[in-house]
Amino acid sequence: MPTAARKDATGTATTAALPSSLDGLVGYRLKRAYLRVLADFRDTLAGDALSPRTFSVLVLVSEQPGISQSDVARALGIERSGVVALVDELAGRGLVRRVPRPDDRRTHALQPTPAGRRLCTRAVDAVQAHETRVLAVLSGEERAALLGMLRRIQDSDGNEA
Amino acid sequence: MPTAARKDATGTATTAALPSSLDGLVGYRLKRAYLRVLADFRDTLAGDALSPRTFSVLVLVSEQPGISQSDVARALGIERSGVVALVDELAGRGLVRRVPRPDDRRTHALQPTPAGRRLCTRAVDAVQAHETRVLAVLSGEERAALLGMLRRIQDSDGNEA
DNA sequence: TATTGTTATACTCTATAACTATA
DNA sequence: TATAGTTATAGAGTATAACAATA
Numbered sequence: 624m625p626t627a628a629r630k631d632a633t634g635t636a637t638t639a640a641l642p643s644s645l646d647g648l649v650g651y652r653l654k655r656a657y658l659r660v661l662a663d664f665r666d667t668l669a670g671d672a673l674s675p676r677t678f679s680v681l682v683l684v685s686e687q688p689g690i691s692q693s694d695v696a697r698a699l700g701i702e703r704s705g706v707v708a709l710v711d712e713l714a715g716r717g718l719v720r721r722v723p724r725p726d727d728r729r730t731h732a733l734q735p736t737p738a739g740r741r742l743c744t745r746a747v748d749a750v751q752a753h754e755t756r757v758l759a760v761l762s763g764e765e766r767a768a769l770l771g772m773l774r775r776i777q778d779s780d781g782n783e784a
Numbered sequence: 785m786p787t788a789a790r791k792d793a794t795g796t797a798t799t800a801a802l803p804s805s806l807d808g809l810v811g812y813r814l815k816r817a818y819l820r821v822l823a824d825f826r827d828t829l830a831g832d833a834l835s836p837r838t839f840s841v842l843v844l845v846s847e848q849p850g851i852s853q854s855d856v857a858r859a860l861g862i863e864r865s866g867v868v869a870l871v872d873e874l875a876g877r878g879l880v881r882r883v884p885r886p887d888d889r890r891t892h893a894l895q896p897t898p899a900g901r902r903l904c905t906r907a908v909d910a911v912q913a914h915e916t917r918v919l920a921v922l923s924g925e926e927r928a929a930l931l932g933m934l935r936r937i938q939d940s941d942g943n944e945a
Numbered sequence: 946t947a948t949t950g951t952t953a954t955a956c957t958c959t960a961t962a963a964c965t966a967t968a
Numbered sequence: 969t970a971t972a973g974t975t976a977t978a979g980a981g982t983a984t985a986a987c988a989a990t991a
Contacts, residue, residue, distance in 0.1 A: 776817040
């Protein structure tokens, strides 16, 4: 029975106290918080069979109709080879189309279908509700401050040398 | 040649403006910021051949000598089946040992070796320098606030229903 | 019955490299 | 030469399911 340190002195049964070194690392906290938000995000969009990545592509194409696959890759910070399967899936479900472009026959202009637009609107709404839910522990000010800080961290690319 | 919207009006060649909907999502920002920090983290520990996960285990074992594999799994929020390979690797490198426990012959008490302790100290120092570097865009107050917010997000487990 | 460690297995995410057709 | 799209492939990371030994 007394499996050593399963629950701490306060009786908190949940996560068991973290060791100090990891506890104070922003990177580690970032990961854990991200995974927590991610899990809820997946649940939110599971009914519409959208993954985080297909959701991102659908939003991008809906808001920037005519965008190319390579520009999608650049905007999302992923490889363009990875975009192929994502567009394949969205296209297969009739949410997005690859439209040939006369001026440059290498690229496809990605266009949302009416169904794609509808799903996008619904999904964005659902995701916003999800964020409200999962970030309920933050005040409006805190949430804005968090967004700004995350933005700055992301944008601080290799110019620290 | 004018590949449409490669660089914006300001001439910023880097990331190309993000679409508004994704731009305002904390979850998306969390992911991007996390990946940015992760990349620098990996570079930091690459020389010592430590991955994020082996680093975490090494820290945990060094700070809580005698901890079991199951408790490591619980502390890190991963499956205990996944801990086996991590401990295998650390043990194979002589950084950690599996010590039989007389009182409960199912479990192993994980103990750091002297080499493991030394590497842990060095790695933690390197990681702290890495955090200072990658979070240089934040003030000390902001960094503390960020840590607190991430902690609260992580801890807000399914009690929002 | 429940838990520890373990193995086998598979799935997701993502990157790399190479190819083709265009430019 | 450089870029767009594509394919094949491989490597992390991680979860699930089952099992033996032990509690």
